[in-house]
Amino acid sequence: AQKVTQAQTEISVVEKEDVTLDCVYETRDTTYYLFWYKQPPSGELVFLIRRNSFDEQNEISGRYSWNFQKSTSSFNFTITASQVVDSAVYFCALSGWAGANSKLTFGKGITLSVRP
Amino acid sequence: EAQVTQNPRYLITVTGKKLTVTCSQNMNHEYMSWYRQDPGLGLRQIYYSMNVEVTDKGDVPEGYKVSRKEKRNFPLILESPSPNQTSLYFCASSGGILTGELFFGEGSRLTVL
Numbered sequence: 001a002q003k004v005t006q007a008q009t010e011i012s013v014v015e016k017e018d019v020t021l022d023c024v025y026e027t028r029d030t031t032y033y034l035f036w037y038k039q040p041p042s043g044e045l046v047f048l049i050r051r052n053s054f055d056e057q058n059e060i061s062g063r064y065s066w067n068f069q070k071s072t073s074s075f076n077f078t079i080t081a082s083q084v085v086d087s088a089v090y091f092c093a094l095s096g097w098a099g100a101n102s103k104l105t106f107g108k109g110i111t112l113s114v115r116p
Numbered sequence: 117e118a119q120v121t122q123n124p125r126y127l128i129t130v131t132g133k134k135l136t137v138t139c140s141q142n143m144n145h146e147y148m149s150w151y152r153q154d155p156g157l158g159l160r161q162i163y164y165s166m167n168v169e170v171t172d173k174g175d176v177p178e179g180y181k182v183s184r185k186e187k188r189n190f191p192l193i194l195e196s197p198s199p200n201q202t203s204l205y206f207c208a209s210s211g212g213i214l215t216g217e218l219f220f221g222e223g224s225r226l227t228v229l
Contacts, residue, residue, distance in 0.1 A: 044220065047219075091159060093159075104161060
């Protein structure tokens with residue numbers, strides 16, 4: 001069985017602060033995929049990133065960066081210089097690569113509030 | 117425009133009255149899935165489908181049925197809804213779970229009285 005743990009439930013920061021959202025996963029697969037999704041107050045779910053288990057390179061996209069560490073089974077997400085528009089619920093998710101393992105398991109989400 | 121369309125967006129119904137939430141995608145995606153979102157529980161997968169006529173249970177399939185007779189449609193059926201199925205439901209599709217992005221519908225808020 002696969003599992004995603006987002007231990008932080010709510011985080012509140014002041015604009016321009018950096019913030020890291022933690023994600024820890026469990027899986028017995030050697031090939032798997034990790035995702036981050038954003039759900040702003042309007043309710044839609046927005047894809048942010050996918051990472052496969054063979055690629056441990058960190059990724060940066062503007063103010064967003066992701067740190068994937070297989071040794072600790074973590075896939076953390078950092079927002080640099082946070083903005084009010086970053087306020088949202090952020091979900092980390094995990095899937096296997098084929099067959100019954102293709103189901104996507106989400107964490108419970110982290111509610112990020114960025115105050116002006 | 118590439119999209120996943122769910123209907124209805126909002127529904128209030130009563131216990132035991134069968135209902136269907138439709139989901140349609142126009143991207144020729146093979147993979148489709150249903151999730152429910154509840155406060156404090158995140159998104160939980162109900163059913164998924166890898167292709168036409170291929171469906172599998174997710175983590176919380178009890179009380180739900182699905183069918184995949186056509187590639188574009190993946191309806192969610194509640195044969196006898198109960199109040200614990202009050203939730204926000206999302207349909208999603210992908211070219212394949214391996215291809216990355218899961219495209220979500222706008223969500224259907226269901227209340228069962």
